[in-house]
Amino acid sequence: MKQDYKHPRVFLNAALEKNAVISLDKNQTHYFRTVLRRKEGDNLRVFNGKDGEYLAVIKALDKKSIEIELKEQIREQPKKVQRLSLYFSPIKTPRLSTMIEKAVELGVSDLYPVLTQHTEKRYLNIDRTKSQIIEAAEQCERLDIPVFHESQKFNEFVKTLDRLVLVALERKNAPPLKDISAGKGDLSFLIGPEGGFTDEEIHTMEKNNYMVPMSLGENILRSETASVACLAWARLSF
Numbered sequence: 001m002k003q004d005y006k007h008p009r010v011f012l013n014a015a016l017e018k019n020a021v022i023s024l025d026k027n028q029t030h031y032f033r034t035v036l037r038r039k040e041g042d043n044l045r046v047f048n049g050k051d052g053e054y055l056a057v058i059k060a061l062d063k064k065s066i067e068i069e070l071k072e073q074i075r076e077q078p079k080k081v082q083r084l085s086l087y088f089s090p091i092k093t094p095r096l097s098t099m100i101e102k103a104v105e106l107g108v109s110d111l112y113p114v115l116t117q118h119t120e121k122r123y124l125n126i127d128r129t130k131s132q133i134i135e136a137a138e139q140c141e142r143l144d145i146p147v148f149h150e151s152q153k154f155n156e157f158v159k160t161l162d163r164l165v166l167v168a169l170e171r172k173n174a175p176p177l178k179d180i181s182a183g184k185g186d187l188s189f190l191i192g193p194e195g196g197f198t199d200e201e202i203h204t205m206e207k208n209n210y211m212v213p214m215s216l217g218e219n220i221l222r223s224e225t226a227s228v229a230c231l232a233w234a235r236l237s238f
Contacts, residue, residue, distance in 0.1 A: 004055055004074050008036060009045040011134045011145065016051040016070060021059065024066045032058070032066055044068065049137075049145040052077040077143055083186040084234055085110040087157065087165060089193035090121040091223050097132060099224035104136035104146055106231035113151040118195035124151065154201060161210045165190050168226050169202065174213035177233055187237075189230040191223050 010032075014022050024032065032038045040061050046068070047053040053075035060067040086108050090096055103111065111133075115122055130148055137145050152160075165188040166180065190211070197205070205211045216229050 004043075004045060005141075007043045007045050007055070008032070008038075009047070009053075009138050009141070011138055012046045012048050014048060016046065016048050016054050016073075018054075018070055018072060020070045022046075022056075022068055022070070024068065026064075029064065029066045033061060033063075038066075045074070046070065047075075047143050049143065050077060053143055075143060080109070080144070083109040084231065085112060085165075085186070085188040086227060086231065087112040087114050087188065087190040088227060089114055089116045089119045089191065089223065090124055090151070091194060092120055095222065095224045096121065099227050100129060100132050101136045102224070102228045103231055104133055104142065105140045106228065106235050107142075108146050108231055109144070110147045110149060112149045112157075114154055114157050114190065115151055116154045116193050116201060117198045118193040120194060122151075155204075158204055158208055158211075161208065163188055163210060165211050166214045166230070167205055167211050168192065168216055168221075168230065169205075169213040170196060170215075170220055172202070172213055172215075174215040177214045177216055177230065180212075180214055187234045189227070189234075191226045191230070194223055 010028055012022060032044070038058055040058050042058050044056050044058070045053055046056050052073050054070045055072050055074050056068040056070045058066055059069045084107055086103055088099065088111070090113050091099070100111070113124060126148070133146055133148060163186065166177070167190045205213070216226055221229065
């Protein structure tokens with residue numbers, strides 16, 4: 001019985017096919033050589049978000065580079081029929097990192113930062129965030145990489161919205177999320193900032209036919225907790 005899952009796993013920004021020889025980048029080389037202390041002949045798993053997952057072997061290794069050879073495809077790329085999108089107001093870095101990691105683990109396909117009036121963090125380190133997304137995908141065995149979109153201001157987001165979005169609204173007597181039918185189409189959620197939406201923003205959403213208010217219960221949840229609750233519900237509903 002194969003136990004390929006025991007081999008370390010890494011994302012590659014390269015086309016994958018049997019017998020292909022690929023060089024790892026500087027950071028990956030350091031990780032496999034110095035941290036994991038891998039050597040020639042050791043196995044690893046690789047994926048690129050498009051071509052499934054391959055079993056590979058370290059073909060050559062020196063102080064500055066590692067060359068691997070792809071042996072066989074061990075998992076095919078799945079065909080996704082539903083997209084799971086999370087629109088969120090960026091929060092402080094430690095909690096934002098947790099939100100990103102858990103969203104990836106729970107199957108989010110698209111992450112959309114939305115800048116509201118109470119948004120705490122208005123400038124995001126895009127490269128760092130994308131690295132977090134890839135690292136989370138490596139760890140949770142995903143074969144695809146969620147798309148991280150550019151930040152947009154709340155008013156722009158509302159004007160260009162062309163899909164239904166479930167909005168977590170506190171103290172508005174909205175129907176519970178558990179009573180909303182997920183259906184078989186794409187699902188999208190909007191989670192507000194730590195200070196909540198302003199009255200003006202709530203009024204704008206109430207006039208928008210694409211925005212559906214919902215409740216996450218009596219307790220007031222932090223933004224990262226609300227995101228996890230929504231995505232976990234969606235995952236179980238698919």
